[in-house]
Amino acid sequence: MSITRRIFTSTVAALALTAGTSGAMAQDDPVRIALLVKALGIGFFEAARDGAMEAAEELGNVEVIYTGPTDTTAEGQIEVINSLIAQGVDAIAISANDPDAVAPALRRAQQRGITVISWDSGVAEDARELHLAPSSDALIGNTIIKLAADHLPDGGQVAVLSATSTSTNQNTWIAEMNAVMGDYPGIEVVATVYGDDLADKSYREATGLMQTYPDLDAIIAPTSVGIVAAARAVEDAGKVGEVNVTGLGLPSEMASAIDSGASQSFAIWNPIDLGYSATVLAYNLATDAAEAGPGATIPMGRMGDLTLDDSGTGAMSDPFTYDASNIERFKDVF
Amino acid sequence: MNMLRSREAQLTLAIFALLALVAWRFPAFVAPGNLAAVFNDTSPLILLALGQTVVILTRCIDLSVAANLALTGMTAAIINVMFPGMPVPLIVAGAVVMGAALGAINGILVWKLTIPPIVVTLGTLTIFRGLVFVISDGQWINAHEMTDAFSALPRAEILGLPMLSWFAIAGFAAFVLLVRYTALGRSFYAVGGNPSAAVYAGISPGRTQFLAFVLSGAVAGLTGYLWVARYQVAYVDIAGGFELDVVAACVIGGISIAGGAGTILGALLGALFLGIVKNALPVVGISPFWQLAISGAAIVIAVIANGRAQRRAGRQILKRDGPKAEGAR
Numbered sequence: 001m002s003i004t005r006r007i008f009t010s011t012v013a014a015l016a017l018t019a020g021t022s023g024a025m026a027q028d029d030p031v032r033i034a035l036l037v038k039a040l041g042i043g044f045f046e047a048a049r050d051g052a053m054e055a056a057e058e059l060g061n062v063e064v065i066y067t068g069p070t071d072t073t074a075e076g077q078i079e080v081i082n083s084l085i086a087q088g089v090d091a092i093a094i095s096a097n098d099p100d101a102v103a104p105a106l107r108r109a110q111q112r113g114i115t116v117i118s119w120d121s122g123v124a125e126d127a128r129e130l131h132l133a134p135s136s137d138a139l140i141g142n143t144i145i146k147l148a149a150d151h152l153p154d155g156g157q158v159a160v161l162s163a164t165s166t167s168t169n170q171n172t173w174i175a176e177m178n179a180v181m182g183d184y185p186g187i188e189v190v191a192t193v194y195g196d197d198l199a200d201k202s203y204r205e206a207t208g209l210m211q212t213y214p215d216l217d218a219i220i221a222p223t224s225v226g227i228v229a230a231a232r233a234v235e236d237a238g239k240v241g242e243v244n245v246t247g248l249g250l251p252s253e254m255a256s257a258i259d260s261g262a263s264q265s266f267a268i269w270n271p272i273d274l275g276y277s278a279t280v281l282a283y284n285l286a287t288d289a290a291e292a293g294p295g296a297t298i299p300m301g302r303m304g305d306l307t308l309d310d311s312g313t314g315a316m317s318d319p320f321t322y323d324a325s326n327i328e329r330f331k332d333v334f
Numbered sequence: 335m336n337m338l339r340s341r342e343a344q345l346t347l348a349i350f351a352l353l354a355l356v357a358w359r360f361p362a363f364v365a366p367g368n369l370a371a372v373f374n375d376t377s378p379l380i381l382l383a384l385g386q387t388v389v390i391l392t393r394c395i396d397l398s399v400a401a402n403l404a405l406t407g408m409t410a411a412i413i414n415v416m417f418p419g420m421p422v423p424l425i426v427a428g429a430v431v432m433g434a435a436l437g438a439i440n441g442i443l444v445w446k447l448t449i450p451p452i453v454v455t456l457g458t459l460t461i462f463r464g465l466v467f468v469i470s471d472g473q474w475i476n477a478h479e480m481t482d483a484f485s486a487l488p489r490a491e492i493l494g495l496p497m498l499s500w501f502a503i504a505g506f507a508a509f510v511l512l513v514r515y516t517a518l519g520r521s522f523y524a525v526g527g528n529p530s531a532a533v534y535a536g537i538s539p540g541r542t543q544f545l546a547f548v549l550s551g552a553v554a555g556l557t558g559y560l561w562v563a564r565y566q567v568a569y570v571d572i573a574g575g576f577e578l579d580v581v582a583a584c585v586i587g588g589i590s591i592a593g594g595a596g597t598i599l600g601a602l603l604g605a606l607f608l609g610i611v612k613n614a615l616p617v618v619g620i621s622p623f624w625q626l627a628i629s630g631a632a633i634v635i636a637v638i639a640n641g642r643a644q645r646r647a648g649r650q651i652l653k654r655d656g657p658k659a660e661g662a663r
Contacts, residue, residue: 040472041571042472042474042569043569046472071574198571199567199572200576201612203565204613208613211617212616212619228476228567232477232566232567252476252478253477253567259478
C-alpha cells in the first residue's frame with residue numbers, strides 16, 4: 001500500500017506543482033503558497049481551493065499550489081510536505097490528518113524559512129505559526145448538539161458517528177459537545193462510533209446504531225462522509241422521520257437527504273471563506289506584513305481580522321445552518 | 335467422505351458459531367430480516383471474492399479489483415449525470431464491459447509480458463485510482479445529481495430481497511456452473527495445480543490466466559455500478575483498501591494462494607464470514623478501538639485453520655517405519 005501511495009502522491013504533487021507553475025503570472029517571484037489538504041477529492045477541500053484561488057486573484061502576486069495525499073493519512077501528507085520543501089515554496093497552509101505525526105516534517109520546513117500555518121485540523125503548537133480554526137471549537141460543539149436538540153423538544157436519545165478515533169477536530173468538537181450537555185436536559189448521548197470517513201463503514205456503523213438503540217432519535221455526524229452515509233442508512237432502514245441525521249456536511253452532498261427528510265438540518269462553515277482566509281493569512285505572514293504571536297491581530301481580507309489566543313489559535317466565524325429553506329441555493333455552490 | 339474434514343463444512347460451522355456468539359450478545363442480529371440485510375451488505379464483497387477466486391486458482395492475484403470498482407463506478411456515475419436519459423441496463427452492461435477491459439489490461443500484461451501478477455495489479459491499482467481522480471477532477475458525484483432509476487436498481491426488491499443480493503446469488507450460481515461444468519472452469523484448476531501438466535494437456539496457462547483476469551475485472555465493473563448506486567455517492571476513495579478484504583475472504587474460504595485448490599462455495603462462505611464480523615462488531619457493543627484488532631484476529635485464525643488443513647492434504651508416498659515418521663516430514 002505505502003509504495004503505491006508514495007508513487008501516486010508524489011506524482012500528484014508533481015502534477016499540481018507543474019500545473020501551478022505554468023499558470024503563474026509573469027510577475028517576478030510570486031509568493032508560492034501551498035494549500036495542503038487531508039486528501040484530494042473531498043468536496044470540502046475542493047471548495048477551500050476555490051477560496052484560495054479567489055484570494056490569489058485578489059492579492060495578485062500569489063501562486064496557490066493545491067495539493068494533498070490521495071487518502072487521509074499522515075504518512076501521505078509527510079511525503080507531500082517533503083516534496084514541497086524540495087520545491088522551496090514560501091508558505092504551507094495545512095489541514096492535518098494527525099497533529100503530531102506531521103509536526104517533524106513541518107518543523108523541517110520552518111527551518112528552511114517556510115511559513116507554516118495550520119487550518120481546519122490543527123498541528124502541534126511549535127510546528128506552525130498560527131492555527132486558523134474554522135469556527136471556535138466550543139461553538140461547533142454547541143451547534144451540533146443544538147441542531148439535534150432543536151428537533152427534540154421532549155428530549156431523546158442521540159448518538160455520534162465520527163470519523164476516525166484519532167481525528168483531531170472531531171474529537172475536540174465531541175468533547176466540547178459533551179461539555180455543554182447540561183444545557184440540553186432530556187437529551188442523552190447513548191454512543192459514539194467511528195466510521196473512519198469510509199462510506200461503507202459509516203453506513204454499517206449507522207445501521208448498527210439504529211439496531212442497538214431502537215429508540216434512537218438522532219444521529220450526529222460531525223464529518224462530511226459520515227453524515228451522507230448515515231442519511232443513506234436511515235433511508236434504507238425506513239426510519240425517515242424517526243431518526244434525524246444531523247451534524248456537519250456539505251450542501252451539495254446533503255441535498256438529497258434534506259429532500260427525503262432523513263436530515264432536518266445540518267451545519268458547516270463556509271469552506272470557500274476558509275480557504276480564502278488561510279491563503280491571505282499565509283500571504284501576510286510570508287511577506288512579513290504581519291507577525292503571529294499570542295494576542296496578535298492579523299488581517300484576512302474580506303473576512304475581517306483574526307485574533308489569536310495564547311496557543312496561537314484564532315476562529316474565523318460561526319458555523320452556518322442549512323435546511324430545506326436554503327439548501328436549493330447552496331447545493332450547487334459547494 | 336468425512337464431512338467435517340472439508341473446508342466448507344468447517345467454515346459453515348464457524349459461521350454458525352459466530353452467529354450464536356453475536357446472538358448471545360445481541361439477539362436481534364439473527365432475525366431473518368437482519369440476516370438478509372447483512373447478506374445484502376456483504377454482496378459486493380461476495381461478488382468480488384468470486385472473481386478473485388478464479389484469479390487465485392490460476393496462481394495469480396488481482397489487487398486492482400477495488401480500484402477497478404472505483405474507476406468503473408465513477409465512470410458509470412459520470413455517464414449518468416451527463417446522459418440522464420440513458421437506460422440503466424445499458425449503463426450496467428457498459429460497466430461490465432469496461433471492468434472486463436480493465437481486467438484484460440492486467441491479463442495481457444501477465445500473459446504476454448509474463449510480469450508477476452502482484453506487480454502488474456499493484457501498478458494498475460495505482461493507475462486506476464489515479465484515473466478516477468483525473469476523470470472526476472476530484473469532485474464528488476452526489477445523490478441529487480444521479481437519476482432515480484440509476485440509484486433505484488440495487489434497492490429494487492424481488493421476492494423480498496434487494497437486487498443487490500440477487501446479483502450476488504446469480505453471480506455465485508454462474509461461477510459454480512463455470513468452474514464445475516465448463517472446459518474453461520476446469521482449466522483454471524489445471525493451470526493452478528500444475529502449469530506444466532496443463533500445457534501437455536493442451537491448455538495455455540497464459541491465456542487461461544488472461545481470461546481469469548477478464549472475469550475478475552468484469553465482476554469488479556458490475557460491482558462498481560452497484561456500489562455507487564447503493565451508496566448514492568461516487569468519490570475518488572470509494573472502496574479504498576477493499577482489495578485486501580476480498581483477498582482475505584478468499585483465503586478464509588480456503589482458496590489456496592498457491593493456486594489450484596479451493597471452491598466457489600468456499601469463497602462465498604469466506605465473504606459471508608467477514609461480512610458477518612463487519613456487521614456484528616458495531617452492534618455487540620465492543621469498543622471501536624478493539625474492532626480492527628478483532629477483525630484482524632478472525633482473519634489470522636481462519637488462515638491458521640487453513641494452513642493446518644492443507645498440510646494434511648499432502649500425501650506421503652514413501653512411508654517410513656515407526657511412529658516418529660509423522661514428525662520427520
